[in-house]
Amino acid sequence: MRLLFREALSAFRRAPLLSALSITTIGFSLYAVGLFGLVAVNLREALHTVEQRVEVVAYLLRGTPPETIAQASEDINAFPEVARVTFVSEDEALKRARMELVEFRDAYRDLSVNPLPASLEIQLKDGYRDAEHTAAVAERLKGYGFVDDVRYGREWIEKLDRLRNIAALVGLTIGLAFAAVAVVIIGVTIRITVLQRAREIAIMRLVGATNGFIRGPFLLEGMLKGLLGGLLAIGLCYGTFLLFRGQAELATSGIVFLKTQQVVLGVVFGVCIGLAGSLVSVGRHLRNV
C-alpha cells in the first residue's frame, strides 16, 4: 500500500510539468462543464421564479354565501395539483386595485359601488405549473355554479412550457457534449502519461510485476489528478461566479452558485474520469505490450 502511494506520488515528482499540465487540462475541461452547469442552474432558478407566479383565479358571482365559498375552498385545496387557495373578498380586491393600479387610483376612489368581484386565487404545486395541469384545474373550477369566470394566462403558460422544454433539451445536449469532450481530453492526457512511462512499464513487466501491480499507481495517479483537476475547476467556477455577482446589475437578479451537493458531484465526476481514463489507457497499453 505504501509502495502504491509512493509510486503514484513519485510520478508527480518525476514529471512535474506533465503532471501540472494534465491537472490543468482536466481542470479546464471540468471548468467548461461547471460553467455550463452554473448557467443551467441559474436558468432553472430563473424559470422557477417565473413559474411561481403561475396561478389560476376563479372570479365568483356576487352574493355567493361565505359558507359555500369556504366549502368550495376546502374541496379545491384537496385537488392533487393545488398548493394553496386564497380567498380575496370584493373589498380586498378594491384595496389591492387602489394600491397596484396607481393610474386608476382616482377612478377607484370615488366609486359608490365596488365593481370588482370576489375571487379564489389558486396556487399550484411544483411540477403542476404547466399548461396541461393548469387548464385541467381551470376546467374543474368552471364546474362550480358560483364561479363566474376563470383566468390563468393560457398563452403565457404555454410559452413558459416551451421555454422549459427547450431549456431542458439544450441543457442535456450541451451538458453531455461538454462532459464527453472533457472525458476525451482527460483520456488523452492520461494516455500521454502512460506513453511517457512506457519504458518503465516494460521494465516492470520484465522483472515480473503483475498487471495489477503496474496498474495500481497509475489508477491512483489518475484519481489524484482528477481530484485536483476537479478542485481547480470548482475554484475557477467560484471565481467566475464572484466576478459576475460583482457586477451590480446582475447582483439584483440574484444569481446562485452550485449547491454543495453539485460541487461534490463535480469533484467526484473528476475523480471518476481520472480513474476511467487511467483504466482505459493503462489497460490498452498493457494489452499491447
Add this chain to the structure above:
Amino acid sequence: MIRFSHVFKDYPKGAALKNVSLHVAKGEFVFLTGHSGAGKSTMLKMMYGDLRPSSGDVRVSGFSIGELSPGDVPRLRRRLGIIFQDFRLLDDRTAEENIAFALEVTGSRRDSIAPKVMRVLTQVGLAAKAQAYPQELSGGEQQRVAIARALVNDPTILIADEPTGNLDERATRGVFQLIREINAGGTAVVMATHDLDLVKQTTYRTVELREGTVVFDSGVDDGSAEDE
C-alpha cells in the same frame, strides 16, 4: 530447464523460427549465435514469455509458453534473470533503487530488501556505487547493475540478449567474467551474442542459428546433460 520441441514462429513477413528443437539443462551455459535476424531474439523472447510459438512446444522452468495465462507471465519471469544490450535501467533511480525495484514489484518484505540489494551489488563489484544514477556509471557498470537486478530474485536461468553488445573490450571481459561466475554458481545461462571472440575463449556449448533454423550445435545432448 528449457526445452524447445519442433518450434515454429511465423510472422506475416515470413518465418522467424523453423522447426527448432533445443534442450538446455540445469546449470548449463549456452551461447546462441547467428547473424541479425537469424532468430536469436525470437528464441529468447519465447523463453521469457514475450512471444508464443506458432506451433511446437516451448517449456521453461515448468511453464508451457504456448499456454501461459496472463497471470503466469509474471510468475515465470520471477524465476528468470533477464539482461539486455541496452541495460534497461530506470534513469531516475539510483543503482540501489533499480535493484530494489525488482524486489518491490514481486512483493518482497520491506526489511528483506536492503540486505539482498547489498548482497548482489557486492557480488557484481558495485557496492561503492549504490547511490549512483545510471548516467553517472560507465556502460560496463550499468550492465553490472542490470545483472545485479537480474540476480536479486535468485533466478535459476539467466537470459542474456547481447549483454556485451554496447561495451568496450575491457568492460566486455569484466561483464562476461561475471556471467561465468554466476553460471559457476549453478545458474543456467543462455547468452545471445555476435562476439565470436568471446565464444572462442571458452568451451561452452554453442548453438548457431541461420534463418530460423539451428545449423550448428556443439553440444547436442539427449537432455540428460550433467548439472553444473
